[in-house]
Amino acid sequence: MVRPHWVASVVVSLLVSVSSVGALAFTQSREYNVHYVKVSLATTATMCAASLSVFLLLIGEQSDSAVYIFSVGAFSLCILVLMITYALVPMPLYIVVAICFSYSIVFEILSAVLIPTLTATVVAVRALLQLCVHLVGLHTRVMTEIGMRNTFFKVGQSLMVRRDLEVEKQLKEKMIHSVMPPKVADWLMATTTEEDDDSATPLEQRKPSTSPRPSQMIFRPFNMHRIENVSILFADIVGFTKMSSNKSAEQLVGLLNDLFGRFDYLCAKLGCEKISTLGDCYYCVSGCPEPRPDHARCCVEMGLGMIRAIGEFDEDTDESVNMRVGVHTGTVLCGIVGTKRFKFDVWSNDVSYANKMESTGKPGRVHISEVTHGFLVDHYHMEEGLPDLNRKTYFIRGRKVAQQMSSRHSWPHTIGSAETGKTIDTRKISCPSNQPGDIEEEEVAPMLPPAHRHSSLSTLNSSRKDSGIRSRQSSMQDTLLDMPTPLYAQRASGYCSSYTSVADTGRSSGSSLRGYSIFVDPALMLNESLSRLRHLRKQSDLQMIRCIQQDACTTDYFIRPPVNPVTLFFHDEQMERNYRHRLHHRDLAPTMASASFTTYFDIFVALGFYLAIMFACFVLFDTPLSWLLFCLFATCTHLCIFMLCIREILATRGHWVADCLAQIYRYCTEWYPWHVVGLVLVSLPIGSIFSNFTCAGVLSTPERTNAFCYVVFVSLLHFSNFTQLNFWLRSMLATCAGVVLALLVGLPACPCPLKDPARNVTQPMVISEHGVELPGVSFHRDSYSCNQSAIYEIVLHVVLNTVLVWLLNREFEISYRLSFHGSAMAARDEQRIQAMKNQADWLLHNIIPRHVAEQLKNTSKYSENHRDAGIIFASIVNFHEMYDESYEGGKEFLRVLNELVGDFDELLSKPVFRNVTKIKTIGSTFMAASGLNPKLRRENPHPFTHLYELMDFALTMQQVIENFNQNLLEFNFVIRIGYCYGDVTAGVIGTTKLYYDIWGDAVNIASRMDSYGVPGRIQVPEHCLQVLQEMYVFEPRGSMYIKGKDNMNVHLLVRKKDKVLYRILPSTHRTSLPATAAAEDKEKTPAAAQEPLEEQQQQQQQQPQESTSVSCEKEEEEVPL
Known part of the structure; x- marks a missing residue:
């Protein structure tokens, strides 16, 4: 057998x-x-x-x-x-x-x-033990599934955040490059990331520079380089004032954006670096900050290309404007001055001379200096111009080698049709190549029919509804959103989404995903809305799966987790400390994967398991005193822990006030106390079994011996519970329990009876239990307890069960640690990307004001009229007296200017000047405005609060100058300020270089008030007195000639009136609310009161706007150093 x-x-x-x-x-x-x-x-x-x-x-x-x-x-x-x-x-x-x-x-x-x-009893107990096995198995399975899925999700989330981090990094670089070259951007990025690892705080949130600085930080961070052999180009639009006199805000910004977009394209193609736009003046350099030998030719070709581009612009828009271009070559200082609304700029006497070359030039011609002429060799036909200060000048008549310059670069440009409202491709703007000898002709689209040209300008709104920055996507946007990976295209966020979120799909708001919107239209049916949301969630899951599949390191992450293969401790000591410290911390959003849920689940399973084992022991065996005492201790322990958990659960829901139990719970869930508590709880079932062991009660019959083995084998599985405990401790306890079982069964602790060899039968023997003789309890050598082969099989099954427990404990802890590690990595990456986004926002708001950026997120455009906006130009009139290029090329003098402008910038952070916005710095001239934020204007207690704040800001600038002069040796700066208020147009223009600026007749007048002002004084035109004289005292200066305005009556500020607060002045002139504020207040006004507002707005629209630009003559006076 x-x-x-x-x-x-x-x-x-x-x-x-x-x-x-x-x-x-x-x-x-x-x-x-x-x-x-x-x-x-x-x-x-x-x-x-x-x-x-x-x-x-x-x-x-x-x-x-x-x-x-x-x-x-x-x-x-x-x-x-x-x-x-x-x-x-x-x-x-x-x-x-x-x-x-x-x-x-x-x-x-x-x-x-x-x-x-x-027997029936044993069958019932076995069924109960089977349920215990299923309880432990289900607990194991559920927690394993939760851990694996949570780890998968966290790793996928971490990878997606990491991808986003890469996108944000590229976005940040692109944003910085939109205001400065890469070489300067590298310095700024290094400066802004010094504190990223610690606080990730943007520069504007760091300690103000007015606070006491360390001895090694006497000055603010300053980056300025002196570069020789740099060609500078200034170009002014001739006839722009006439062209803009009858244009609306959106049309004006659209025209500038269109024209400057063409120039930006030329800059990128011809190796030039755009510096800035000053009203209708455009200037750029070549050979800076990266030197190049053909810098002069690049600028000349840039000038010729601009003349050709504006000619094609005239054809497209039926305008008659022209370009006056001046080029000079010399030495420049390039870098950044200021801490707010900064930009890359160049300074030097050669820059001033290049500006003069433009102002003395001719429309449609490129005017170059003698120095530039020397770099051009024989590439162009030239004619001499009028000499300037004994310097020869030349006009470019044409190229000598036409076939080498016949290469044309083109890009698409669209305008609208009045009749159809559709977008029509017009000719592509062409420009000469920056590589001589290249001969290639790109495709040219058909021109707009003549019948449409006369009406094209009036229909710019139909084809270029986003006439601000949306007329052509910026290079930073194209770089990020046109990446080949769909993940990048759908997850480009932050600043990128504010411009391109859903414009390509025809939507106006709602999403940072390109190609579809997460905005659910209220008009849609509920089922359709839910279906769309489910589809978006499915798309997000597919993106995460694709991201994990594409990452080659993910497989290694699961196969070779970042833990020690023996101890299972993290390789990173800081990660191990965080794991131990945050093991039981309450999660903000409790889930089944949270540590608190795992703890509660383990405790409840342990309680149910213990009750089942205790019941089995009570049914199968006798109840000695040791077992009763142990059960009392174990039951009290479980109840105490259970009550602590219930109290904590109720406390999280606000049903239990904090008390001493909370402190006990927090102490018990610390790393080492929790191990003590956990090991006690995990050992209680096996302890209750062994406390019930007696020779008479367990080994008296094979059935009881088998039952004892049943409950011990099942109890060994309980050591796989409490996955938060170290697997070595749990596994070692399981091994000890198995060894104890083998010793109790295998060793002769309970003696076997003597055998009669003759008859091969066993003599009954009496066993004493606790001093009491128990007759009739006999052991047969053929029985289970005294059979050596049976003992071997018991040991074999103990080993198998123990090995299984070791395996499960190891895998569970690895899974749990991987889940924690994935969560920690995802949280760390989220913090890093949030820091990157904060920096991106900070950089964005240094290019564009915050309220403009917010509007761009919703409408993808910005051009707006502002009524009664205040403007100041503040010039350091004697800075050129200090500036001397013979000492370190003038770099240290610009450092002084950087400190002074930085002090001005710090004033903008004060709440009393919240209505004041810095526009830009022009050489040593500081330009600011007020009343450009409609939301703040509506919150002001007086309609002219922003005008008073701007005047107070100008007065404070004078105080800053006085304080600053105290730290200068043998030199005092003198500030001259021009003030004006009126209607202005604000907008964002540019493609590769986004630029926020304002235009209007009030801007020109403020500039003239500065140019024709008195050093050390604030000058205002006469019409400003009707608003300002309530707060300030003025003295008349008389009538004087102002260029472009003939004679004007001007006044000088004497002082501010005493004991007068503009916040409590009577609210007069309510009709002077900004148009934007009035339009928004209209929605809140009853229908009967809306008619006067509508009539007033119609009258305003019928009046032509005198929107002119800031002339480059202003910069001719103030930019020279």
Whole structure:
């Protein structure tokens, strides 16, 4: 009978081994990812069938000893199968639960039928123990699934955030490059990232420079370089004042954006670096900050290209404007001055001379200096111009080698049609190549029919509704959103989304995703809205999956986790400290993957498991005093821990006030106390079993011995609970429990009876238990407890169960640590990307005011009229007296200017000047305005609060100059300020270089008030007195000639009136509210009161606006150094 059993066992074992090896090999193929459920199902079915086939060994078996041994071994095998299926088989949870419960039912039925020694009590207890196994298995499976999915999500989220971080980094670089060259940008990025790792605070939020500085920080950060052989180009639009006199704000900004966009394109193609636009004046350099030998030719070609571009602009818009271009070559100082609304700029006497070359030039001609002429060799036909200060000048008549300059670069340009409202491609603007010898002709689109040209300007709004910065996408936007990876295209965010979010799909708001919007139209049906949201969520999940698939390091992350292979501690010591410190911290958004939920779940499972084991021991064995005392201790311990958990759960929902229990809970959940508490809880079931062990109570009958082994094997599984505990401690405790079981069963702690060799029978013997003789308790040598082969099998199953516990504990802790690591990495990357976004916002708001940027996010455009806006120009009139290029090329004098402008910039951070906005610095001239934020104007207590704040700002600038002069040796700066208020137009223009500026007749007058002002005084035109004389005292200066305005009556500020607060002045002149504010207030006004507002707005629209530009003559006076 033995041989067939062995043969069958070997055959079944071989079949199972072959199927397991085959399944393992199949997991390495690509087909496994498609059929993994089928493979897992087949493997599990084979394993279950093989384990159930052992019942065939009982057929015909007559030995009770063999049946007893089989009962324990089969039950242990059942536990192994169930735990392996729950913990390791990759199948859906419902399939796993169905298989495991079906397997348990079949197993217990076969056991009850084929094992006659099982009593009803034992069968019931075995069913209870089966439920305990399922409880531990389900807990293991659920927490494993949660951990794996959470880890997958966190790793995917971290990778997506990392990708976003790369996009944000590129975005940041592009944004910085929009106001300065890469060489200067590198310095600024290095400066702004010095504190990123610690505080990630933008520069404007750092310690003000007016606070005491360390001895090594006497001056603000300053970056200025002296570069020789640089060509400077100044170009002014001739006839722009006439052209802009009858244009609306949107048309004016659209025209400038269109024209300057063409110039920006030329700059990029011809190797020039755009510096800035000053009203209708455009200037750039070549050979700076990166030197190049053909700098002079680049600027000349730039000038010729600008003349050709403005000619084509005239054809497209039916205008008659021209360009006057001046070029000079020399030495410049290039860098950044100021801390707010800064930009890359150049300074030197040569820059001033280049400006003069433009002002003395001729429309449609490029006027060059003698120095520039020397760099051009024989490339151009020239004619001499009028000499200036004994310097020869020349006009470019044409190229000598026409075929080398015939190459033309072109780009698309669109305008609208009045009749159709459609966008029509007009001719592409052409420009000469910056590489002589290249001969290539790009495609030229058909020109707009003449019939449409006369009406094209009036219809710019229809084709260029985003006439601000949206007329042509900026280079930074194109670089980010046109990346080949869909992930980049759909997740480019921050500043990028504010310009391009949904414009390409025809939507006006709602999303940072290109190609679709997350905005749900209220008019849509509910089902359709939910369907769209589900689709967006699915798209996000697909992006994360694609991101993980594309990352080659993700596989290594799961195969070789960042932990020590022996201790499972993190390689990063800081990460290990954070893991121990934050192990039980309450999450802001509790989920099943949170540490607090895991803790509660572990404790509740431990309580249920302990109650089941205690009940099993009570039913199967006697109740000695040691067991009763242990159960009392264990029950009290569980109840205390359970109450702490209930109290914490209620406290999180606000149903329990803080008390001493909270302190106890926090202490118990610290790293080391929690290990003590956890190890106690995980050991209570096995402790209650061993406390119930007696020779008479356990080893008296085979049934009781088997039952004892049942509960011990099941209790060993409980050491896989509490995944937050160190796996070494739990596994070592499980090993100790297994060793104790083997010692209790295998060692002769309870003696076996003597055997009569003659009759081969066992003599009954009396055993004393606690001093009490128990007659009739006998042991047979053939019985289970005294059978050596049975002991060996017990030890074998103890080893198998213990190895399984070690394996599960190790995998669970790795999974839990990976989940924590993924969460920590995602949180760290989110902080980094948030810091990058903060820096991007800071940089953006140094280019464009905050309220303008917010409007751009919603409308993708910005051009706006502002009524009664205040403007000042403040010039340091004697800075050129200090400036001397013979000392370090003038660099140190610009450092002084940087400190002074920085002090002016700091005034803008004060709440009393919240209505004041810096526009720009022009050489040593500071330009600011007020009343450009409609929201702030509506919040002001008086309609002219912003005008008073601007005047107070001008007075404070004089005080800053006085304080600054105290630190200068043998030199005092003198400031001259011009003030005016009136209607202005604000807008954002440019393509590669975004630029916020204002235009209007009031801007010109303020500039003239400065140019024709008195040093040390503030000068205003006469019409400003009707508003300002309520707060300030003026003295008349008389009538004087102002260029472009003939004679004007001007006044000088004497002082501010005493004890007069503009915040409590009577609210007069309410009709002077800005047009934007009036339009928004109209929505809140009753219908009866809206008619006067509408009539007033119609009258305003009928009046032509005198929107002119800031002439370059202003810069001719103030830019020279």
